[in-house]
Amino acid sequence: MKTITISDVAKYANVSKSTVSQFLNQRYDYMSEKTKQKIEAAIQELNYQPNFVARSLKQKSTFTVGVVVANILHTFSTQVIRAVEDYFHEQGFHIIVCNADDEPEKEKKYIEMLRAKQVDGIIIFPTGENLSLYEKMKRDTFPVVFMDRTIEELGIPTVMLDNHHAAGLAVDRFIESGIKRIAIITTSIIREISPRVERIEGYKKALDRHGMMVRDEYIKTADAADISNVLSELFSLEEPPKAILAANDIVLVEVLKYMKEHDMTIPDKAAVIGIDEVPFAGFFTPPITTIVQPAAEMARKAGSLLLRQIQEKDGGEKRIHRYKPVLLARQSG
Template sequence: MKSITITDVANHANVSKSTVSQYLNKRYEYMSEKTRKKIEETIEELNYQPNILARSLKQKSTFTVGVVVANILHTFSTQVIRAIENYFYDHGFHIIVCNADDNPEKEKNYIEMLRAKQVDGIIIFPTGDNLDLYKRMKRDQFPIVFMDRTIEELNIATVMLDNHLASKLAVDRFVDKGFENIAIITTSIIRDISPRIERIHGYKDALSAHGIRCNPDYIKTVNAEEIPDALSDFFDLEKPPQAILAGNDIILNGVLRYMKKHGIHIPEDIAVIGIDDVPYASFYTPTITTIDQPAIEMANLAAELLLSQINKEENKDTSVHRLKPTLLMRNSC
């Protein structure tokens, strides 16, 4: 059976091949609504399937981008992936999502696989331990954008939260409620992962601004499985904290499980605020005060920056964009 070509579509719709090509590339501004409808109906009637390989060779693009997340279990990561997929779908691209599990070797393998597949660009939540690989991509002028984490000396376009402000909003809220013994717990900072370090710095600076001495016993950086032990250390102190800032959604989940298991009541026994809003925060009992990241706005900005590199626009943006968080006040503090 003869395969249907773009020429067949053009002849059947009584338009030029270039008009059909513009339609396939979603350049609808070059045609009337009537012409667009006619081409759409013709494609459906003839069951035309565009030759993706031929299109890629002709335009020197696979119309595919990669997204390498550090840990897909984070609510923020899934929100960002969804928004990036929506953005690129609207621009005629597909995405390939890879989960590095905060493992530099896994991240390296995924990046090399994506480049072997000739994706047009990659958005990376960098583990931080593949500096030579990042530098090589930059040297090759390969389109790349960092998300959520920065490695400033590389001068690579980055989109992330204003993490200092996120911690400040939480500490300010705790202090407004009358608390001074304020603890923070984050996941491991073993590889100097920037959001975690910045949130701790923001916490320390906010305490200092309120004239509160920073107690090193109130700061914990642990792996997920170590959260219960870290919390037990807090409560075993001579002066246990009155409030806990959970550095991300995984920590918050661990904190809430611990409190429920040990019969510790929020906020009567201890106040809690989490950085990263989570779906259950608004209906958990009590509802959980969180610091919300503008995930969709951040994802769209990262996608715009990557697409501008793919399109080789003249003014290449390599700056670090820090978007502002929002305090969502609920009943846990």
């Protein structure tokens, strides 16, 4: 079968090729409704499929960006992906999503694959261990934005939460409720992943601000599979905590599972607050207090920073853009 071209569409609709091109690129400023309807009818009648490869060669852009998330299981990650896709769809771009599973080698392969596919830029939730790869992208002036995590010495534009403030909001809430024995649990900090480290720092600073002693036995880090063991250790202490700050949504799920399995009522046995909103928080029994990130706003900022680099062909802003969290007070803490 003959390949249908823009020329065929233009001839069928009795308009110029440039008018069809403007229609395909959604530039309707000086186009009448009648002309749009004629072109749309021609496209459907001829079953025209735009040639994205030819468009890419002509405009020197694939109109595609990559998103490499560290762990797609995090609610925040999926919220950001959705909002990034919405943003770039509005700009006429497609996105390719890759999940690194917090594995540096997997992240490296995905970044190299995306660059081989000639995407126009990448938003990365960095694992932190591919420094030479990040540095190469910077030397190449390849458009890149970090999300959620940062490596400050690289000077790559970054969008992330004010993690110190997030942990502080939770500690303040516990103390206002009269609770003083407060524990924090986060996933592994072996690679010094910035949100996890910063949330522990914020927890310590908040306790200090209230004149309370930091107890090392109340600070726990573990992989998700080991969190139940960590909780057993905490509740076996001579003075077990009366509150648990779950430093991300994966930890929160494990805490709630453990307490349910051991018939521990919340907040009587221990109050619970999680950083990151989860879909079930409002209807869990009791409803869970969470610290919420403005994921959609952060995603649009990351998208705009990346698009600026793509369009202006420069490194863009080098600074870290921090967003304030909000406490959603419910009954668990």
